[in-house]
Amino acid sequence: MIINIDWKPDKTSKIPIYIQIKEYIHKKIINGEWTVGMKIPSQRKLAELLEVNRSTVMNAFEELIADGFLEGNTGNGTRVKNNLWSLFQTTSPPNWNHYVENGIYKPNLPTIQDIHKVEPQTNIIRLGTGEPSPEMYPKDIMGEVLKTLSTKIEIMGYEEEKGLPQLRKQLCHYLETLGINATPSSILVVSGALQALQLISLGLLRGGSTLLLENPSYVNSLNVFQSLGIKLANIPMDRNGMDTSFIKSYKRRYNASLVYTNPTFHNPTGNVMTLERRKHLLTVCEEEQLPIIEDDVYRELWIDTPPPPALKSMDNNGSILYIGSISKALSPGLRIGWIVGPEQVINRLADIKMQTDYGSSSLSQWAVTEWLESGKYVKHLESMREALRLRRSTAIRVLQNEFVDIAEWTVPSGGFYIWLRLPPTISIKELFYEALAFGILLNPGKLYDEQSFHYLRLSYSYASLFDLEKGIKKLGQIIRKLINN
Template sequence: MNQLSQWRPDMNDPLPLYQQIEAYIIAKIKSGEWTQGMKLPSQRVLAKQFGVNRSTIVAAMDRLVSAGMLEGNSGGGTRVAGDGEVDDLTLHDSEGIQPSSSPRKHWNDYVEEGMHYPNLPLVQTINRMEFAPHMIRLGTGELSPSLLPEQSMRHLFSEIASSLDTVPLSYEEPLGSLQLRRELCLELGRRGINASPSNVLVVSGALQAFQLISAGLLERQSTILLEKPSYLYSIHAFQSAGVRLAGVPMDAEGLQASALARLKQLRQAVLLYTNPTYHNPTGIVMSEARRTRLMQVCDQIGLPILEDGAYEELWLDHRPPAALKARDTSGQVLYVGTLSKIVSPGLRIGWIVGSERVIERLADIKMQTDYGSSSVSQLMAYHWLHSGYHQRHMEQLREQLRIRRDTMLELLQQDWHDIATWQKPTGGFYIWVTLTGGCSLNKLFDRALSAGILLNVGTLYDRGASRQLRLSYAYAPIEEMKFAMGKLAELIRMQG
């Protein structure tokens, strides 16, 4: 119900506030935007979003319930009431169809019946509040608008427009733009990953890559192993396809390869998903020795690897060990990369690298899904990589992220030294903080939200991470970061 945050009663209008709210809700119901059975937020939430006292909401709600527009009970909250109409269609008996006396079906009746799982309620709240004005986003997994290469993109747009004979408005071939795939192969080669254009599928970001893999390569009810905690627990790309997730414990060197054989047999797992470089959410970098051991174990037990390389280029102190895919000589590793974390989320360009047979299968599924990623975005991505913009941007971005990381570490040392522990990340976006005292993450989330601070709590990534926070230094401006870190320390101590 995002509409609520965009409207408030007019305090200067002579019409009483409760009547303005009443008229607003009636208009939403009559227009069909709010349909039968839809649940309204609580009176407390409505009062906050409309900027009025709770008694004003109660007055408006009571009048609407009396008028039959809303209905409510103590356990189920307030909902839009049914319209009482029935399907009164009368047909001749000769048509063989009997008139129905059941209520008409609304689209609202289907929202719980789809195959794709809804986001976790907390994720839905985060997704909604990320666009609330004046909200400090302290856990967001994307670059600040100030770090996006806006000026370079303007120049690139201008250069491309002046050199084009025709605007690319047609579909690309199933694997994606050939010139982009060739350029990606050069970029991957600089990281030690050998690939031909036929081994690369262009996708609309890493999330689509996971959806294609779950739909095209995995059977329903199969199980995949992955680090615990993991970003994948906070989304439903695999679960909505009927795939189960089973966690593998981690230590300072990454996921514990020694646990894989036992877990594979115990859970009948079909593959391993891993984010070995600047892991989301912990920031851990899998060590060189652990990567070597992981490849050996997975080869011995016959466990394919899905490698997420989304943060690989975001090294701040020194280059990380080479990707698992760079060590792959037998097609054991399927590698996913993206420009979303390092250039622009809005470009929606990512890629999958694998054997030709696997890539062709995934390309077929993608053609059935969206008939190819944006041709314009693919053209932009090609020129971005080909014209040298990317390397210049990465040098500037690393410099800015170092400043932000060091600032957050200083703030932690200054304000959090007695309430939490953490490790210095050497790249990526995140600091995984463990609170040392008793603290309800749900209460902390709500209190932070009331203070204008949006958090990503640890339980999003592992139900057992009840004392952890994923803090990001990539999004909030430094001045907002300073305020938010100090305020959060106060809120944590209030619960201690």
């Protein structure tokens, strides 16, 4: 388990470093941030995180032990023994661990937790991150948008249940360009596609229901459905997308309630579902009265040619809940996405959204409205595609130069991901930590499919162009080293 610490000793200060560390820990204990009985990071780990010698940490620990705040470093680690007050009290703090371990939601997968902890570190080359690179962030245009908003926003209160009316109106126009017809009352603004999935899990399903989905799938890396006892049944996929011939029998076998699909520039494989498959999926699901969640957040990011039309654009009877977002093409920091579907379903999800967070940031909604209304968003998509084309060719060039004998891949026609197949002989877990030691953060394929333990989700979207080239080259060397060991 990787831990983070939000402080570093000041090496230029006159106060000895071990005293600074002692005071830091002391403060955490006094504040009740580290509670009595809590296990604290080991000396070795702290020394590493604080970038000091282990003996320095040891000196701090020894004084805190002598003062009665910490309990001796037995084989079981160091724990908080007392705080300033507990010395005079006979009571102990609540058993928070009991709460932390028994909550309804499952924790994120350990690897996901580790990835979240490493991500904020600087000097890390993130080769798995599914997010537009800071290099592609349109700082100047966002600046213009914020300047416009600085005089435009008259009031920022709670918005309507389904989101800012002006934004939903703009989304109608935008969706029309994708062939999707909707009026504002059948659109719910959400805080990104993940929240859309959470609202669906809380609002439309029961424990024991089953979701059919492509395998591998981004959803397998989450616990949002699983935490509530909703089962996932994996449908095989090939380069043409989900193998829709399985749906009929799987629906019966698992008594499935919904199909989840990410048909366009699929996460993590980069595949695009063909038009033929899309039509078949629609036909089968209509016959089976099986609703579909279409997660279409990568649609705009085509590199070669526009992808086949959205399922939603061919939806004749309101079978599809369509999810879109500006996170992938503009900025995940705005946390704005949308769900489009039959009005009674959108009403229900809007009611759940009101119970969850009373709506998404009004400021973010205004910003997205402005991006759409001014035409800046559509223009920005062009430069995104251009930037992604360059990034993809860089990644593919390095792969062709360095990986031909150690990996297999398909060139994606859009999106962020290359689904990299490595020799089954090497341990991806070992590779993950080995790469991390060299400052490279990876996304193991196993997150998306238990059987894909010899895959990586390689992303050409996040690292700087320079780091992308350097990182993939280095990755090749590390893989070779592991193969040769």
